[in-house]
Structure formats: C-alpha cells, structure tokens
Amino acid sequence: MPEILGHNFIAGARSAAGPQRLQSLDASSGEALPYSFAQATEGEVDRAARAAADAFGAYRQLSPLRRAEFLEAIAAELDELDDHFIAIVCRETALPSARIQGERGRTSGQMRLFAQVLRRGDFLGARIDLALPERQPLPRVDIRQMRIGVGPVAVFGASNFPLAFSTAGGDTAAALAAGCPVVFKAHSGHMASADLVACAILRAAERTGMPKGVFNMVFGGGVGEWLVKHPAIQAVGFTGSLKGGDALCRMAAERAQPIPVFAEMSSINPVIVLPGALAKRGSAIAQELAGSVCLGGGQFCTNPGMVIGLRSQGFSQLLDALGQHLQQQPGQTLLNAGGLRSYSAGLEHLQAHAGIAHLAGQPQAGQQARAQLFKADARLLVESDPLLQEEVFGPATVAVEVADQDQLRAALLGLRGQLTATLIGEPDDLQAFAWLVPLLEEKVGRILVNGYPTGVEVCEAMVHGGPYPATSDPRGTSVGTLAIDRFLRPVCYQNYPQALLPEALRDGNPLGLRRLVNGQWREGAI
Amino acid sequence: MPEILGHNFIAGARSAAGPQRLQSLDASSGEALPYSFAQATEGEVDRAARAAADAFGAYRQLSPLRRAEFLEAIAAELDELDDHFIAIVCRETALPSARIQGERGRTSGQMRLFAQVLRRGDFLGARIDLALPERQPLPRVDIRQMRIGVGPVAVFGASNFPLAFSTAGGDTAAALAAGCPVVFKAHSGHMASADLVACAILRAAERTGMPKGVFNMVFGGGVGEWLVKHPAIQAVGFTGSLKGGDALCRMAAERAQPIPVFAEMSSINPVIVLPGALAKRGSAIAQELAGSVCLGGGQFCTNPGMVIGLRSQGFSQLLDALGQHLQQQPGQTLLNAGGLRSYSAGLEHLQAHAGIAHLAGQPQAGQQARAQLFKADARLLVESDPLLQEEVFGPATVAVEVADQDQLRAALLGLRGQLTATLIGEPDDLQAFAWLVPLLEEKVGRILVNGYPTGVEVCEAMVHGGPYPATSDPRGTSVGTLAIDRFLRPVCYQNYPQALLPEALRDGNPLGLRRLVNGQWREGAI
Known part of the structure; x- marks a missing residue:
C-alpha cells in the first residue's frame, strides 16, 4: 500500500502548495489519526480544473472500449485494496469492516457495470437520418447525432459512503464513463481513505495510458466553491445536505456560464x-x-x-x-x-x-x-x-x-x-x-x-433520484447505469463526409451499435 | 374558421376575466387589426396552471397510442387551417404566405413525427432487471424502470416561427408527447394566429377525448412570470432572447421548488x-x-x-x-x-x-x-x-x-x-x-x-441546442424527436406485482417494446 502523502492530486502528480494541513480523525474516539492533508489553495483548485479541461479532448475521444478498460482497471485496483485499507476506512467512519468490505465490492462492481455500458454502446444514442435528395418540396441532407461528454465534472464525495459514493464512487464512475474528466473534492470525514482510493485510480490511469488529468482530487474546506465557480467545470455531482446542495445550485446558476448541478439531497422515504x-x-x-x-x-x-x-x-x-x-x-x-x-x-x-x-x-x-x-x-x-x-x-x-x-x-x-x-x-x-x-x-x-428502501441495488433499472428536494433535477439518477445520461449531451453532424464522422456514426458501423436509422432501430452497416 | 374571440384558453373553455384588451397589429403597416385579446389576470394564470395539473394524472397515464392519436388529430386540424388563416398570420408577422404555408406543413409534420415516437415507444426507456433470488451474498429483487412526464409544462412562443415554434410548435409537441399538459403563453406578435391554432388544438382534444386542461393558453404581458413561478408548473420551454431566457432561468431557480428551464436563446452561428x-x-x-x-x-x-x-x-x-x-x-x-x-x-x-x-x-x-x-x-x-x-x-x-x-x-x-x-x-x-x-x-x-445553418430539419437526429448561451441546458434539443427527453423523468418500480406495473414494464410486453432486460436489449415477452 502506498504511503498516505496527503497531497492534492493534480494532473497525475501530487501537490501541497499551501501551508495548512487538515487532520484525519478516528470517528469513534475523535483522536487524530497519523495522517494529515494539504488544504488545497485556490491556485491548486484552478490547476486541477485546468488539468481536467486539458485531458477532456483526448479522453472523450477515446473509443468507448478504451474507457471501459480504464474503468475495469480501476475496479481491479479497488479489489486489491487490502485489509489495512479497510481498517483505515473503518477508523475514519466508524463503519464496521464487513460493511466496508461489501462497499468495496459494490464500488468495483459499479465500475465494471459502467464498463459494460460502454461496451454495449447505447449510451452514445447514435441516430442517423439519411439524405433524401428526391424529397419534395425540399431535399433532406444527411443528418446524424450522437452524445458526447459535457466536459470536466466536479464531484463531491458523500460522508456516508466512503467508497461507493466517494472518490471512485457512482458519480465518478458515471462521469468517467461519459468521457468527462473528474475533479473530486474529498470529504473531510475520510481523507485517508480518499487518498488511497485516488492512488488506486491513478495506477489504473497509468496502466491503461489515460491522459494526465483524467482524475484529480483536492482536499479542504471551501474548495468546493472555487471548483463549482471554475469556468472549466461543466457539471457538478453532489450527495449531501439540502442546504449544501441548494448552495451549489445557486453558485452554478449565477456563473457567467450556468452549469447543471446534480445534487442528491434530502428525503424522508x-x-x-x-x-x-x-x-x-x-x-x-x-x-x-x-x-x-x-x-x-x-x-x-x-x-x-x-x-x-x-x-x-x-x-x-x-x-x-x-x-x-x-x-x-x-x-x-x-x-x-x-x-x-x-x-x-x-x-x-x-x-x-x-x-x-x-x-x-x-x-x-x-x-x-x-x-x-x-x-x-x-x-x-x-x-x-x-x-x-x-x-x-x-x-x-x-x-x-x-x-x-x-x-x-x-x-x-x-x-x-x-x-x-x-x-x-x-x-x-x-x-x-x-x-x-x-x-x-x-x-x-x-x-x-413489500421491501425496505435502504439497500440501493446498482443495476440498469435503478433510480436513485426524484423530485426536489430529493434531488435538484428529477430527470437524473445517481445510482445505476442511467446515471451516465447526466453527463452527456447530443451533437449533430450535418452533411458530413464519412472520414470526418465519429466511428459511432459511420455507415460501416465499426462499433457494432444498434442505431436509429430513418426512425427505425437497425444493427449492422447501412 | 371560428371567430377570433381573444379570450384565454383554460381547461377547455374560454375566459376573459380582466378589463384589459391587447391589440393585434399588422406587422407591415403597424395598423390595428380587428382582433383584440384579453390580458390574463393572475387568477386566470393560476386557473390555467391548475387545469394543467388536474389534467396531468389522467393524461400521462393514457397509453402512448392514445396520445399519438391526439397529436395526429392536431396535425389534421392544422392542415385544415385555410387561406384565410394564412392571410392573418402573414398580416401579423409580415412573413410571406409561401413561408407560412410551408411552416404549417412543418408544424403538422412535427406533430406526426412525435406521434411516431409514441408508437415506437422507445422514449419510455423501459428497463427490467429480473430478480436473482440465488445471488450471493445477497439476492436481487425485481427492479424495473420507465420514464414518465415531469408534469405541466409552461411554453413560451417564439416571435419568428408563428406556427412551428408557437402554440402548436416544437416545445408543445414534445411536452404533449411526453404526457405533460401545456400552458402556452401566446407571443404578443401573433395573437390572432395563436388563437386560431389553440382552437384547432382544442378541437383535436375534444375529438380524441383528451382531459380538459391538456392544453391551455394565456395572453398578455407579465403573465410569464406568474406562470414560471406557479407551483404546478414543472418545466419551462422558451425560445427567445438571452435576456429573457436568463430571467426565466433565474425565476425558476429561485422557486421554493426549482424547476428546469429549456431556453433556446442566442447564437451567432x-x-x-x-x-x-x-x-x-x-x-x-x-x-x-x-x-x-x-x-x-x-x-x-x-x-x-x-x-x-x-x-x-x-x-x-x-x-x-x-x-x-x-x-x-x-x-x-x-x-x-x-x-x-x-x-x-x-x-x-x-x-x-x-x-x-x-x-x-x-x-x-x-x-x-x-x-x-x-x-x-x-x-x-x-x-x-x-x-x-x-x-x-x-x-x-x-x-x-x-x-x-x-x-x-x-x-x-x-x-x-x-x-x-x-x-x-x-x-x-x-x-x-x-x-x-x-x-x-x-x-x-x-x-x-458545406451547407448553411438556416433551415433546421425536423427529424430524429437533429440537435437544435448547444452550450450556453445558445441554450440554458446543452443536454437538450428543441427541434427533432430527442426534444421529448427534456420533459421525461425516470421512475423505478421495485418488487412490483405484475398487475400494478405500468403496461410498458409487464412481463408480457403488451406495448411490444424493445427493453433492456438484465443488461441486454430484448423484444417480446420475458
């Protein structure tokens, strides 16, 4: 297991530019654990967001299969996190080790499930309307559509799921699957756990040749505001309180360029x-x-x-x-x-x-x-x-x-x-x-x-969302594979030569997708 | 052609509660046309929004085929609008009659295209994860997902498309297709045109037995604010200026329950x-x-x-x-x-x-x-x-x-x-x-x-959207069939008895949908 450096993760390297250190605490005793963390400076948050923006172009254009390999490599690294890691998470959260072991499996399973979504390819939403040169009164030109990532995503970890809704958790998995680099804000309640998981993600990124900056993580109070207001950030994933989520939504709406916030906030179920x-x-x-x-x-x-x-x-x-x-x-x-x-x-x-x-x-x-x-x-x-x-x-x-x-x-x-x-x-x-x-x-x-709401299955059909104040946008879910939709937007290609088209939209259908062609679902080439 | 009454359209009836009348003008000469319109009162806007909310439950639960019949009936009524109608639209907008005739066809064609989407059924996004009672360490229960309308939608008509982006235009078609009743705010630039189109929609609603309140329309300045702030309204569609769109987004974000606004605003192309x-x-x-x-x-x-x-x-x-x-x-x-x-x-x-x-x-x-x-x-x-x-x-x-x-x-x-x-x-x-x-x-x-951006094809693959300030949410489009997605949200059904499930999710697949079953696309029954 790597040393817990406690430095911020920026563009594949570590950074501790500021003087302030934050202490990890034992949740049961309140005692200081032997790990401290560098409160990110505004400059570091800026560099992290820029690193994500720099990585975006290359990362989003990787084939879905390459991104799937990255997610699977993260899953494998998570599975390798050992009992010493489990013990640290337990000390930071007071959660029992059986729960954390289960959560580790859930977190790697979640990554693998999104890898399957990438391999299936339907998240691309490929649509093709072929040219109709003979149409009256006007011909139709060739028009094609697919979805791409929205851009760098800021993710806020949840206190209550130190693994499954934190560093390598659901929002991170959905954003990375969508082709969006992530800047993760570590929760103050489990910073040592976050550090070890971020190291695992970096190992996976290196092993699969991902661009530097595909994943970044910053520590500290107040850094969230810098992150949400940073012009490079294009969407926000958050799990936490109504007050916190509302505040992020306000910040995002008041930006020169407003961005969507997917906040999962408050529910009495x-x-x-x-x-x-x-x-x-x-x-x-x-x-x-x-x-x-x-x-x-x-x-x-x-x-x-x-x-x-x-x-x-x-x-x-x-x-x-x-x-x-x-x-x-x-x-x-x-x-x-x-x-x-x-x-x-x-x-x-x-x-x-x-x-x-x-x-x-x-x-x-x-x-x-x-x-x-x-x-x-x-x-x-x-x-x-x-x-x-x-x-x-x-x-x-x-x-x-x-x-x-x-x-x-x-x-x-x-x-x-x-x-x-x-x-x-x-x-x-x-x-x-x-x-x-x-x-x-x-x-x-x-x-x-005839069930109980605790226990949220990570699967294709899950919805962990709902009308406000349960979330800030009822059209999304933060658990299950539909979560990827939050970080995708459609782009249309009109009258494009084949060579310039993304693979997903070429006549030959090299990705083997099921596509909506002239209003009918079709497999194979055109 | 019906008389142009100039009253607001509320719950299938007409209402002119306030004293103020607004005048329709000839766009070329500036002269008053012989049509005047009742500025809606706050009470009328409230009644219109409540009428839409009252209609929502019944309307959204109609089978997609019944909603398709409604859209097709609207299309037929639009096609019946005669030369006298065309002449009125031309006088209100100074647009040439050939353009307005073409736009009438585009508007009815748009309704028919959404009817096809309803008949195809993929907009429902049906997903089924079957129970895995033997799974270790924990069994999985049966989990199913489909999308339903978000609720009543407020639509603001565009000045520049008196038909295709107004009363029965793209946003109205997308919302009605999604199962969302509409409260339409008529544009002051073509109120007589709007009145005649709204009458056509009401005839179609009566003919196909739709609930009262499925479509409502209000006239007047300032009514938009009442509409966007009304608690019954769950989403907003808008086409217009950056200033106007930004203002609506702010109002929507400041509500006790914030709602999404899909504003198509400013682009230099x-x-x-x-x-x-x-x-x-x-x-x-x-x-x-x-x-x-x-x-x-x-x-x-x-x-x-x-x-x-x-x-x-x-x-x-x-x-x-x-x-x-x-x-x-x-x-x-x-x-x-x-x-x-x-x-x-x-x-x-x-x-x-x-x-x-x-x-x-x-x-x-x-x-x-x-x-x-x-x-x-x-x-x-x-x-x-x-x-x-x-x-x-x-x-x-x-x-x-x-x-x-x-x-x-x-x-x-x-x-x-x-x-x-x-x-x-x-x-x-x-x-x-x-x-x-x-x-x-x-x-x-x-x-x-090698084309020019004017001329936006209404088809499956079109994207009329884009990053801010082109729109307020780059994840949507306001032209083409993907526009329906803006007004849908997913709902998950866990461990449901067959009889209680919506038809789209029953084992027998009575709607004949293609569904994602255990991560694989399948047709037919389970």
Missing part, C-alpha cells in the same frame, strides 16, 4: 403500511422496519424517516412494537461529530414541536446516537409543515396515523419530492389502494412494494 | 470558409451566404452572424462579393416594430466599436431592415469581447479574418456556446483542418459541412 399487512404480519414488519431505520446508524439517503398507517388497533400495535425495537437498540457511533450534532439538533426540533410526540427511544447521551420514534399529527403533513419534511440523518423515524383514505391521500399530496416511497401490503391491500401508485409516481423516484 | 473552397467556388459561396444571412429577414436562431476565413486574396474577394450581395438586398419588413428597434440598436453597437468596421449595406431608414456586413478584428474574438458574441437578430453578419491556423484556433476557442458551426471546404480543406471538428464539437450543438 415514507413507508405506508396497509391494513391487511398489519393484520397478517404486523410484528414482523415492526422488526424489519426497525432494522431498516437503524441500518448503518440510519445514515442512508433512503432511511425510512416516516411510517404512515390508517388509524387502527393494528397500526397502534405496530408502533408499540416498533418503539420497543428502537428502544432496545444499542447506541451507534455516527460517521463524525458533526453528524451527531445534526442528529441531536434534528431530534430537538421534533421534540419541541407541539404537534409531534415522542413515543420511544432512550435519551441521547455521550457520543452515540440512540434510535428514536416520534408520532406526528397527520394534519402537519396535510398542511406541508416544513419540519416534518426535513430529513433527520440518523436512526429516527416519525409515525403518521391518518384517519381514512381521504386523509391518507391529502397527507401524501402534502409530501415534498422523495427518493423512495414504500408500500407494505397484502395482495388485497394493493388492489384496494391501487390509487396510491400513480400518486406516488408523481412524488418519488422509486416505489417499492 | 459561425461559418468558417476554408481556402480550397474559397479558391474553387468563392463567388457561389458569397451568393449562398448572402441568401442565408437574409433569409426570413435574418430572423432565425441559426442565422449566420459570423463569417470566418484565413487572411488571403480569396477571403477578401469573398467579402467584397458578399458585401455587394448584401448591399443590393431590398429592405425587409421585420416581424414587429420591437424587432426593428433591436436590430437597429445592434447595428449601432457594432458601428460604435473601434475594432469593428462597416463594410457594406445601405443605411437603415424607414420601417425596413437593410442587410449589413461588418468586419471585426480577430483579436476581439480571441479576447472574447462580449459585443462580438451578441446575436444581432436580423440580416447582418460580421466577418472575421484570421492570420493563420493558430489564430483561427484561438478565435474559435474564444467563442461562446453556439447552436451551429459550419465548415465550407473542399475535401483537401477538410483533411487539413480536421482539427476543427473536435474543437467545434465542444462549442456547438450542430456542425454542418
């Missing part, structure tokens, strides 16, 4: 438990739900922060049982001290609200987070009370008991945009409540039936 | 004439270029506002000949008095600039626009002088003579984002200047070889 399921398996649901609420210290974007049911003995029993499970949960160390402060503040806001009652959960004490269950008056949801809509990042959930189907509808209409919504129901429930499906479709990015 | 072509056919190029500059009074987004060449006798001769052609052009009546004022102001700014010389063109006088040729110092482009980057909407173009290939590169790098760039060259030119292609790919939405 309602779980709706229907009567038949309550009657048949309420006790199992309480246990499963408690598990989902507490998984990973509740530090998932898809944590079920709201449980909704129709007023009934069954729902009261569910809440009793859920409360008992949460009451019994041991304290959990969160990712960092800031996370614990936010969680405690979120609980205090809920506790202070007249329409919200505390049902279960041991008092917060010391450095660990305790699971909590609250119950809110359904009218708060109907009236879109902002407090109820705020994500409390940690092992807490709020129950909402509605009087009847009408109030259920009104309550759900009062919800803001969400990453997920979940229906727990028996077949009869789902038939009786079929009206929920179209309503939820308009509110969320993913609807689950 | 450089035409680069290469040496071999100059030598071989300079005189023909001068004539063709003059035709493109003056087409439709120069009132096209794709008007060639800049001609770039390498310093040479050939390029000087081209400019001489181009100047003579433009000098000889008769005056042209523009779309409206405001357009003429803007054009004159644009010319004055160019004339007042020390680095820009006037080469040819008769002085502006009276109510007609005269074609003009200017020449700018190439350093202005290299240094990104803002004046050179501003679109002058009318029959004017600016020549830029560069010293050599290095200065050509520097000048093009100084260009802001564009809708188009054009290369005029012989085969040897294109080989010698092949480096231009990747450079231009990063600057523009469409690159043409």
Whole structure:
C-alpha cells in the first residue's frame, strides 16, 4: 500500500502548495489519526480544473472500449485494496469492516457495470437520418447525432459512503464513463481513505495510458466553491445536505456560464403500511422496519424517516412494537461529530414541536446516537409543515396515523419530492389502494412494494433520484447505469463526409451499435 | 374558421376575466387589426396552471397510442387551417404566405413525427432487471424502470416561427408527447394566429377525448412570470432572447421548488470558409451566404452572424462579393416594430466599436431592415469581447479574418456556446483542418459541412441546442424527436406485482417494446 502523502492530486502528480494541513480523525474516539492533508489553495483548485479541461479532448475521444478498460482497471485496483485499507476506512467512519468490505465490492462492481455500458454502446444514442435528395418540396441532407461528454465534472464525495459514493464512487464512475474528466473534492470525514482510493485510480490511469488529468482530487474546506465557480467545470455531482446542495445550485446558476448541478439531497422515504399487512404480519414488519431505520446508524439517503398507517388497533400495535425495537437498540457511533450534532439538533426540533410526540427511544447521551420514534399529527403533513419534511440523518423515524383514505391521500399530496416511497401490503391491500401508485409516481423516484428502501441495488433499472428536494433535477439518477445520461449531451453532424464522422456514426458501423436509422432501430452497416 | 374571440384558453373553455384588451397589429403597416385579446389576470394564470395539473394524472397515464392519436388529430386540424388563416398570420408577422404555408406543413409534420415516437415507444426507456433470488451474498429483487412526464409544462412562443415554434410548435409537441399538459403563453406578435391554432388544438382534444386542461393558453404581458413561478408548473420551454431566457432561468431557480428551464436563446452561428473552397467556388459561396444571412429577414436562431476565413486574396474577394450581395438586398419588413428597434440598436453597437468596421449595406431608414456586413478584428474574438458574441437578430453578419491556423484556433476557442458551426471546404480543406471538428464539437450543438445553418430539419437526429448561451441546458434539443427527453423523468418500480406495473414494464410486453432486460436489449415477452 502506498504511503498516505496527503497531497492534492493534480494532473497525475501530487501537490501541497499551501501551508495548512487538515487532520484525519478516528470517528469513534475523535483522536487524530497519523495522517494529515494539504488544504488545497485556490491556485491548486484552478490547476486541477485546468488539468481536467486539458485531458477532456483526448479522453472523450477515446473509443468507448478504451474507457471501459480504464474503468475495469480501476475496479481491479479497488479489489486489491487490502485489509489495512479497510481498517483505515473503518477508523475514519466508524463503519464496521464487513460493511466496508461489501462497499468495496459494490464500488468495483459499479465500475465494471459502467464498463459494460460502454461496451454495449447505447449510451452514445447514435441516430442517423439519411439524405433524401428526391424529397419534395425540399431535399433532406444527411443528418446524424450522437452524445458526447459535457466536459470536466466536479464531484463531491458523500460522508456516508466512503467508497461507493466517494472518490471512485457512482458519480465518478458515471462521469468517467461519459468521457468527462473528474475533479473530486474529498470529504473531510475520510481523507485517508480518499487518498488511497485516488492512488488506486491513478495506477489504473497509468496502466491503461489515460491522459494526465483524467482524475484529480483536492482536499479542504471551501474548495468546493472555487471548483463549482471554475469556468472549466461543466457539471457538478453532489450527495449531501439540502442546504449544501441548494448552495451549489445557486453558485452554478449565477456563473457567467450556468452549469447543471446534480445534487442528491434530502428525503424522508415514507413507508405506508396497509391494513391487511398489519393484520397478517404486523410484528414482523415492526422488526424489519426497525432494522431498516437503524441500518448503518440510519445514515442512508433512503432511511425510512416516516411510517404512515390508517388509524387502527393494528397500526397502534405496530408502533408499540416498533418503539420497543428502537428502544432496545444499542447506541451507534455516527460517521463524525458533526453528524451527531445534526442528529441531536434534528431530534430537538421534533421534540419541541407541539404537534409531534415522542413515543420511544432512550435519551441521547455521550457520543452515540440512540434510535428514536416520534408520532406526528397527520394534519402537519396535510398542511406541508416544513419540519416534518426535513430529513433527520440518523436512526429516527416519525409515525403518521391518518384517519381514512381521504386523509391518507391529502397527507401524501402534502409530501415534498422523495427518493423512495414504500408500500407494505397484502395482495388485497394493493388492489384496494391501487390509487396510491400513480400518486406516488408523481412524488418519488422509486416505489417499492413489500421491501425496505435502504439497500440501493446498482443495476440498469435503478433510480436513485426524484423530485426536489430529493434531488435538484428529477430527470437524473445517481445510482445505476442511467446515471451516465447526466453527463452527456447530443451533437449533430450535418452533411458530413464519412472520414470526418465519429466511428459511432459511420455507415460501416465499426462499433457494432444498434442505431436509429430513418426512425427505425437497425444493427449492422447501412 | 371560428371567430377570433381573444379570450384565454383554460381547461377547455374560454375566459376573459380582466378589463384589459391587447391589440393585434399588422406587422407591415403597424395598423390595428380587428382582433383584440384579453390580458390574463393572475387568477386566470393560476386557473390555467391548475387545469394543467388536474389534467396531468389522467393524461400521462393514457397509453402512448392514445396520445399519438391526439397529436395526429392536431396535425389534421392544422392542415385544415385555410387561406384565410394564412392571410392573418402573414398580416401579423409580415412573413410571406409561401413561408407560412410551408411552416404549417412543418408544424403538422412535427406533430406526426412525435406521434411516431409514441408508437415506437422507445422514449419510455423501459428497463427490467429480473430478480436473482440465488445471488450471493445477497439476492436481487425485481427492479424495473420507465420514464414518465415531469408534469405541466409552461411554453413560451417564439416571435419568428408563428406556427412551428408557437402554440402548436416544437416545445408543445414534445411536452404533449411526453404526457405533460401545456400552458402556452401566446407571443404578443401573433395573437390572432395563436388563437386560431389553440382552437384547432382544442378541437383535436375534444375529438380524441383528451382531459380538459391538456392544453391551455394565456395572453398578455407579465403573465410569464406568474406562470414560471406557479407551483404546478414543472418545466419551462422558451425560445427567445438571452435576456429573457436568463430571467426565466433565474425565476425558476429561485422557486421554493426549482424547476428546469429549456431556453433556446442566442447564437451567432459561425461559418468558417476554408481556402480550397474559397479558391474553387468563392463567388457561389458569397451568393449562398448572402441568401442565408437574409433569409426570413435574418430572423432565425441559426442565422449566420459570423463569417470566418484565413487572411488571403480569396477571403477578401469573398467579402467584397458578399458585401455587394448584401448591399443590393431590398429592405425587409421585420416581424414587429420591437424587432426593428433591436436590430437597429445592434447595428449601432457594432458601428460604435473601434475594432469593428462597416463594410457594406445601405443605411437603415424607414420601417425596413437593410442587410449589413461588418468586419471585426480577430483579436476581439480571441479576447472574447462580449459585443462580438451578441446575436444581432436580423440580416447582418460580421466577418472575421484570421492570420493563420493558430489564430483561427484561438478565435474559435474564444467563442461562446453556439447552436451551429459550419465548415465550407473542399475535401483537401477538410483533411487539413480536421482539427476543427473536435474543437467545434465542444462549442456547438450542430456542425454542418458545406451547407448553411438556416433551415433546421425536423427529424430524429437533429440537435437544435448547444452550450450556453445558445441554450440554458446543452443536454437538450428543441427541434427533432430527442426534444421529448427534456420533459421525461425516470421512475423505478421495485418488487412490483405484475398487475400494478405500468403496461410498458409487464412481463408480457403488451406495448411490444424493445427493453433492456438484465443488461441486454430484448423484444417480446420475458
């Protein structure tokens, strides 16, 4: 394993121009770890963004197969990261080693999945309208279209996924797949982990002959603003708080050239438990739900922060049982001290609200987070009370008991945009409540039936997105292969000679793509 | 033909709640035409947006085939609009009747093309990842994805395409195809035309049984702000000035729930004439270029506002000949008095600039626009002088003579984002200047070889878009079938029973789609 230098990664080299060093901390004890990191200067951020811009032309023009080889080389390097690496990530995040081992596999798997997308080639969106010289009243000339990368992408790592949503995480994989060099802003919560992963990416880049500057990484507070405002940056990927995401969106919109920001921000992920399921398996649901609420210290974007049911003995029993499970949960160390402060503040806001009652959960004490269950008056949801809509990042959930189907509808209409919504129901429930499906479709990015929203599969059909404030742009996803679309834009070639056309659009179809030719999907040459 | 009532179109009915009437004017004479229009009140805009929201649920859930029937019914109604209609459009816009007849065909053709997209079904983006119950270490559940409309769309009509980019124009067609009801803001320059087209849309909606509120239209100044800020509106389509588009983007970004704005704004569409072509056919190029500059009074987004060449006798001769052609052009009546004022102001700014010389063109006088040729110092482009980057909407173009290939590169790098760039060259030119292609790919939405940018084909492969300030989002197009993508977002269905799934995602594949199943494209049932 390489030494953890703690220098910024710029154009394939390391740089520590400024005087300030940042310390990596043990998440459990708060002690300083023996790693420190060079706070990037404005000049270094500028150089990193320029390095990405310099790499863009060559990198985006590599064949998709060459980019696939790069992603696969990154995957192989990630798989090689050893137990010592795992131990460092665990110390920085207080996450258990089994989770980090799993996340390492998820992260390399994600790279390989995007490599498959590159090999398949449909992300190029190749379209050809052949010339119609005889058309009346005017002939049509030859017109072809494909998608290219938007340019250098700034990616902000998430606190809660030190691997899968950080340095070599989903946004980085999607951007690199799209042909966009990356400038990554390391999260302050796991800088040593980030350093080791960035070294792995650089090894892969060297091994596969990628242009210098295809991947860059900067450390430090405040560098994000320089990055988002840098003229070379053409898009932003972010996973974090609503406040942080909103601020980046504002900065990006106020640039001389505004750029898109794909921010995954805040979701309370309602779980709706229907009567038949309550009657048949309420006790199992309480246990499963408690598990989902507490998984990973509740530090998932898809944590079920709201449980909704129709007023009934069954729902009261569910809440009793859920409360008992949460009451019994041991304290959990969160990712960092800031996370614990936010969680405690979120609980205090809920506790202070007249329409919200505390049902279960041991008092917060010391450095660990305790699971909590609250119950809110359904009218708060109907009236879109902002407090109820705020994500409390940690092992807490709020129950909402509605009087009847009408109030259920009104309550759900009062919800803001969400990453997920979940229906727990028996077949009869789902038939009786079929009206929920179209309503939820308009509110969320993913609807689950008889499952729990934590655990986001990385696959072709996943959507980890949704209407604001779940994300800043509901037309994207940050998990799954459709994530590549965020970083692509179409270019049209009119009346081009064959030799000048990109390979994807040549008559002979050397990339073997399926293309839309004169409005029909066709394989092979023209 | 129906009477031109001049009332707002709300939920399938007409409304004129406010006291203020707006007058339609004859574009050539400035005289009042016998049609007046009810300035929409804030209450009417609210009702129109709510009507669209009320229609959304039912409309988006119609099968794509039913929506295709609606678009085809609109197309048929447009084709039925008679000579009396054409005469009214001509009076409101000063455009010749042959152009308006052609535009009517283009507008109905556009509707039919989107109907084909709906019948093909690939816009749904259906993806299925089947459950893998045996997978280790964790099983995978069934996960499916398709795209749905984003919600009600506000569309702003363009002044320069009273049919193809107005009431039933490209943005309306794309939004309706995507399943999004529309609230259209009629352009003040052709309100009578808009009224008649809206009546045609309503007839088509009634005939095909569409929900009330699928299409709404409001008249008046200031109503756009109410519309963009209305919470029911989920996206905006706009074609117009940079100032107007920027203002809408700001409003949309500052909403409690920010929404995307697809604004097509400002482009100077450089035409680069290469040496071999100059030598071989300079005189023909001068004539063709003059035709493109003056087409439709120069009132096209794709008007060639800049001609770039390498310093040479050939390029000087081209400019001489181009100047003579433009000098000889008769005056042209523009779309409206405001357009003429803007054009004159644009010319004055160019004339007042020390680095820009006037080469040819008769002085502006009276109510007609005269074609003009200017020449700018190439350093202005290299240094990104803002004046050179501003679109002058009318029959004017600016020549830029560069010293050599290095200065050509520097000048093009100084260009802001564009809708188009054009290369005029012989085969040897294109080989010698092949480096231009990747450079231009990063600057523009469409690159043409040996053609002129005016004349935008409505087809599958067209891109009428490009980096800012050409548009507010380079990932979209406002012409061609890819335009539908702007108004769609993905939704994911996890572990869904077959009966609850949308038809597009059911195992039996009742819509006959080609779907991405476990990472492979498949037709037929699963």
